Amino acid sequence: DSGVTQTPKHLITATGQRVTLRCSPRSGDLSVYWYQQSLDQGLQFLIQYYNGEERAKGNILERFSAQQFPDLHSELNLSSLELGDSALYFCASSVADRGHEQFFGPGTRLTVL
């Protein structure tokens, strides 16, 4: 158990819909990262927040957005969903000065029908 929690575990929705994925980092970790893993692909970095502020952005679509709240939990919002958005979405967290050592949650499996 990494200490990072993600909800829900599974999500099935239809094209065009909007969903919110939630992540709670390990106690004390200020950084939260979101990754997408499509079928047979590596993990693709989406976005990072540090203590409530966006710190780094990867290949995140404009239809996707994220935020980190004062209690440090984070939400990833996916809108106008397409079939190709079906993937595993992982959240990771790290301590402030060791961003290269990230601890991952169990992931949310999103299926868009």
Added chain:
Amino acid sequence: DQQVKQNSPSLSVQEGRISILNCDYTNSMFDYFLWYKKYPAEGPTFLISISSIKDKNEDGRFTVFLNKSAKHLSLHIVPSQPGDSAVYFCAASVGTGTASKLTFGTGTRLQVTL
């Protein structure tokens, strides 16, 4: 542009033997490298890491070797055990501070047979 490559999608090794997983990278700015292990229905678990100023790091049965001139790293598992069967991801980062992001390879599925 795949900056981190794991060219072997799968590897099968007998229990007790050495498993060698390979990874190549193209970005010279990477200064920290990590290996993650992933079981089905779980998130990746940090296994071992190495800074670019070193060429070897060892932790129990796991050793990571870094060849900067060849832009190549490898993970050695000795002896291999059935519980090591999982997907192994190589990852790299530029910097180690608050703005680090990991670039992952596509993974190698290791199967350790009896």
